[in-house]
Amino acid sequence: MSKxxxxxxxxxxxxxIRAGSxxxxxxxxxxxxxxxxxxxxxxxxxxxxxxxxxxxxxxSYMIFGxxxxxxxxxxxxxxxxxxxxxxxxxxxxxxxxxxxxxxIMRGGPGLGGILPSQADYFQATKGGGHGDYRLxxxxxxxxxxxxxxxxxxxxxxEKYLNPVMILGDGLIGQMMEPVEFPxxxxxxxxxxxGWATSGMDTRKSSHRNLVKTLYLDPxxxxxxxLKLKAKxxxxxxxxxxxxxxxxxxxxxxxxVSYGTMSRVCRTAIDNLxxxxxxxxxxxxxxxxxxxxxxxxxAAAKKGCRAVLSVEMSMGQMVEDVERSVIGxxxxxxxxxxxxxxxxxxxxxGEIRKIIE
Amino acid sequence: xxxxxxxxxxxxxxxxxxxxxxxxxxMQQGFEVVWIPSYGPEMRGGTAYCTVVAADRPIGSPVIRNxxxxxxxxxxxxxxxxxxxxxxxxxxVNQSLISIEAGRDDVDVISVPIIEIAQKLGNIRAANIVALxxxxxxxxxxxxxxxxxxxxxxxxKKEKLIPLNMxxxxxxxxxxxx
Numbered sequence: 294m295s296k297x298x299x300x301x302x303x304x305x306x307x308x309x310i311r312a313g314s315x316x317x318x319x320x321x322x323x324x325x326x327x328x329x330x331x332x333x334x335x336x337x338x339x340x341x342x343x344x345x346x347x348x349x350x351x352x353s354y355m356i357f358g359x360x361x362x363x364x365x366x367x368x369x370x371x372x373x374x375x376x377x378x379x380x381x382x383x384x385x386x387x388x389x390x391x392x393x394x395x396x397i398m399r400g401g402p403g404l405g406g407i408l409p410s411q412a413d414y415f416q417a418t419k420g421g422g423h424g425d426y427r428l429x430x431x432x433x434x435x436x437x438x439x440x441x442x443x444x445x446x447x448x449x450x451e452k453y454l455n456p457v458m459i460l461g462d463g464l465i466g467q468m469m470e471p472v473e474f475p476x477x478x479x480x481x482x483x484x485x486x487g488w489a490t491s492g493m494d495t496r497k498s499s500h501r502n503l504v505k506t507l508y509l510d511p512x513x514x515x516x517x518x519l520k521l522k523a524k525x526x527x528x529x530x531x532x533x534x535x536x537x538x539x540x541x542x543x544x545x546x547x548x549v550s551y552g553t554m555s556r557v558c559r560t561a562i563d564n565l566x567x568x569x570x571x572x573x574x575x576x577x578x579x580x581x582x583x584x585x586x587x588x589x590x591a592a593a594k595k596g597c598r599a600v601l602s603v604e605m606s607m608g609q610m611v612e613d614v615e616r617s618v619i620g621x622x623x624x625x626x627x628x629x630x631x632x633x634x635x636x637x638x639x640x641x642g643e644i645r646k647i648i649e
Numbered sequence: 650x651x652x653x654x655x656x657x658x659x660x661x662x663x664x665x666x667x668x669x670x671x672x673x674x675x676m677q678q679g680f681e682v683v684w685i686p687s688y689g690p691e692m693r694g695g696t697a698y699c700t701v702v703a704a705d706r707p708i709g710s711p712v713i714r715n716x717x718x719x720x721x722x723x724x725x726x727x728x729x730x731x732x733x734x735x736x737x738x739x740x741x742v743n744q745s746l747i748s749i750e751a752g753r754d755d756v757d758v759i760s761v762p763i764i765e766i767a768q769k770l771g772n773i774r775a776a777n778i779v780a781l782x783x784x785x786x787x788x789x790x791x792x793x794x795x796x797x798x799x800x801x802x803x804x805x806k807k808e809k810l811i812p813l814n815m816x817x818x819x820x821x822x823x824x825x826x827x
Contacts (some may be wrong), residue, residue: 407687464712466686467688468683468686469685556710557710559710
């Protein structure tokens with residue numbers, strides 16, 4: 294298929310359809326409302342369902358219901374909406390159902406603003422809802438990558454029977470870039486016999502599938518949590534994804550940055566190279582599991598004087614970076630909130646400050 | 650090679666569409682492209698702007714503070730963005746609405762009375778296509794024939810508007826090169 298110029302939000306909606314998700318429940322919120330706008334037209338064309346919930350809380354339980362029945366299902370929202378969904382997300386992880394949540398982040402806390410932000414890093418990677426759970430968190434840096442990640446997210450959600458979150462800043466949803474959709478669609482969840490409550494007559498197995506989150510017996514609940522923990526550990530073994538930039542040379546500074554912010558850093562790195570200063574970058578494509586070992590190795594490399602976490606937040610990912618670098622060299626943070634995306638010049642200025 | 654174009658004006662002047670057509674044409678020509686809208690608590694008649702980046706390599710920062718070129722469709726846009734344009738770039742001025750100078754002698758300024766031209770063509774709504782044609786002809790950011798095909802494609806569902814827009818393209822180019 295040839296390339297088409299598409300807005301991130303619309304491409305995300307189309308990608309989900311092509312991944313075989315014909316169930317979309319959502320509540321509109323800037324800067325992701327175009328997903329709902331697009332799918333309100335597109336879902337009927339493909340025989341799918343778009344239902345606008347009365348609130349994000351309701352949406353999260355519509356997702357739970359559809360997921361428990363073995364349907365591919367997803368939603369999109371932005372920061373305050375994801376806060377409201379967090380209760381449902383906790384339940385879905387506890388019940389071990391696959392679902393995809395897309396957060397096109399805006400500034401917070403509270404109602405905050407509607408411009409790009411990355412301030413939901415903690416919410417996405419450390420919890421948001423209650424209890425010991427994790428989401429597999431994917432962070433696209435382009436519209437094309439958003440498409441690929443959305444499609445992959447359904448496969449991963451079913452592999453781990455756990456929700457997957459796509460964490461994009463407002464620009465990922467708002468900008469237009471050329472995209473190419475993979476041709477092949479995988480419609481049916483492959484392993485749903487073992488968990489979906491879709492009715493005994495839909496399955497080969499005679500095992501009764503049960504969806505629940507209440508475990509009053511302490512031993513049973515501990516065992517359930519150990520089972521979940523084992524899944525998250527498996528993610529850490531199998532799902533670490535990151536990209537490196539200018540990491541082969543003798544860099545003096547190592548940047549860790551993700552999403553749109555990492556592209557700004559790429560331009561800063563190119564510009565600094567021209568003036569003779571080498572800077573390398575690790576861009577986590579998955580935020581959980583986090584590429585801690587790769588960052589540790591890169592920070593430990595001879596000649597690396599400091600690590601800089603660049604993010605559109607007041608310093609969230611930097612905590613994971615510190616945890617990864619474990620004292621190999623100093624760790625700095627640079628970022629901005631409120632919607633003004635730091636410029637390459639500002640990132641360059643920060644790097645020069647560290648060097649001096 | 651990378652060039653950036655800032656389109657700016659009032660909401661309703663077709664700012665977003667101009668940017669999208671240019672981005673589409675640049676993509677057809679084989680460039681990497683990004684189109685970014687200004688989005689925010691906007692209102693009818695308020696300011697609207699978008700940025701198009703076209704490059705022969707993957708585009709790093711999609712956020713541009715200092716564009717190569719500017720298409721200013723109203724006075725506030727010219728006042729706000731003219732100082733940000735890189736030396737050597739093109740500043741397009743909508744002469745029908747802007748009575749002041751760009752105030753730059755290190756850029757190529759092109760002023761076109763696009764509303765009057767569009768009126769002569771019979772439809773004032775083609776003014777943004779006149780502007781886009783003049784800008785593209787002058788900046789040579791994309792091949793003019795590819796632009797023509799893209800505009801045709803954009804109006805594929807409103808075929809009766811194609812002849813008008815083709816004339817608008819020709820007039821815009823003529824003014825820019827004349």
